[in-house]
Amino acid sequence: MTHPTTTAPDGVPSPDASSADGAADGRSPRGAPGPGVTRRPLTASRRENRAGLAFVTPTVVVVGVVVVLPILWTVLLAFQNARLIDIQNMGLLGDWSLENFQSVFGSPGFWTSLWTTLLYTVGSTAGSIALGLVAALALRKPFRGRGLVRGSMLLPYVAPVVAVAFVWQIALSPQFGIVNEWGAKLLGWDDPVAFLSTRSYEVSLLGLDFELPLALLTVIAFETWRYFPFAFLFLLARLQAVPGSLEEAAKVDGAAPTQRFRHVLLPQLMPVVALLSVLRFIMEFNKFDDVYLLTGGGSGTDVVAVRVYNFLTARFDVGAAAAQALVLAVILMALLGLYFTFFGRKVQEDS
């Protein structure tokens, strides 16, 4: 997973890939994984091998053309001084330079934006999984109207991002937003709060002053809201597969609900939580549209993906945009590599 490009786009497995699978293949006649497989003579397995390659070819070709080739080209572009106007007539091998990377790493905006991306990713991932877990636990046992509540709870995930982003924008607006109106009425807010355009908001609590990155927190809240249904679905499915006898036994032994959760349910849920963490982390790290639509990347929410878009469309600097996107992808792969090395054996098998 950390070396996705080692398999060439034309479907020829790289040497290490084929040797790894060759070992697995050598195991199969002896190891008896499925019925039928064992009884087949060697020619059948060779035929299967050929059929497998034949079947997978169309998919690999499509993925190669639409995904792998573009990625490889981006890698090339990142090392060239490419602007959108002259890119059409440019050969693949222009003048190579590290200029783009120098300017990316040299600009102070990049590091703050990387830090923002990290905060945003961790906050949204943790938030959506935590809320999803709470929701799954609350809706675990059947009750009248559960189907309805469950269906409505998936709405944020299903609805188009453009529509829900605009609803949040209007609801949070300082001029005519319902949140500020009710905040003033019910909670006695003195001034309307500009949730989506306040870089830092001063809060006094117990005589101490805090600076909250309000716009960033609002965007994280939006992501938590939009993606908790995803975590909820997976966790609920897993919860309903937990054998009832396990919990019954704990209950008979007098375990309180928190104890049952901690010692019975949580261990069962951990693989799914780990898988969700990885999936959500990857998605959020590369997220563009939610942030772009809510804040346009302003007020301390300039995640790297939005910066890439701005380099592309405002400055037409394809090289710099490609370099930043590439750095983003490399950092993500490094983080995932670390994760899988230290914690992820189980997750890797699941996914």
Next chain:
Amino acid sequence: MSRAQFEERLFGVLRWVVIAFLALITLAPFYYMLLLSVKPIDALLLDPGRLWVSAQEFTLSTYEEVLKPTAEGGQGFLGMLSNSALASLGAVVLTLLAAIPGSYAVSRLRFFGGRQLSALFLAVYLFPATLLAVPLFVMFAKIGLQGSIVGLAIVYIAQTVPVSVYMLRNYFATIPFSVEEAAALDGCSRLQTIRRVVLPLAAPSLMATALYIFMIAWNEFLFALLFLAATPENWTVSLGLQQLANGIEVSKTVLMAGSVVLTVPVVLLFLAAERLLTEGLTSGADKS
């Protein structure tokens, strides 16, 4: 009272509080969207906190403005709806054509590099869409697909193939080998087996996957923005709505009517097939 009894009672109450809270945060934004879409803008500005619309105020002129063709002074969302439908259906067909053979192969057949390919299909997610966008943009400009809906549908494959392979693979894995063996004994070739036995069996899963692809494509925004921004006659509803909000001053209530128009088709589709969809999506999760 023991700890167990105390907690039993506490969580018994808390559970309902949580359910009410969740219902509120998921439904309220959509109610708000619907409410604003049938109000005149003055009513919103006068009393932003009001949660209902009076009979005198109620208006559908916002929808009229959004749906009417641009030639008649509207925003032309009717045309955009058909663009969105076309791009999404195109994405569904193309993605399924691309994903079915591959996911069958990685779930059923043992072959050199099979597992690595399975990982590769998911590894696609590692790369930001913005990274794919640049070269695809240039490639499409070169072959003349820039600004076309067909081009957009092709680009969506990049977003939808990984999740389709994942969903289909999980389902194919649950079909017993013996079914295929029986077909083979009856003289079916592998291709015939797939067409006559496996695919009909997998019909629910194919439906779920198709719906999910449709949802992704219908809701997609970045690629539409990059590829279609210059050709307004091909705008999808998502793009049209964003351009509407960014352009000349359009009242927020019209914007909300546009949001409703964008949201309703996909939500209806989802509600009609909720069970199918959630099972298709999570079928890997409860077996882990």
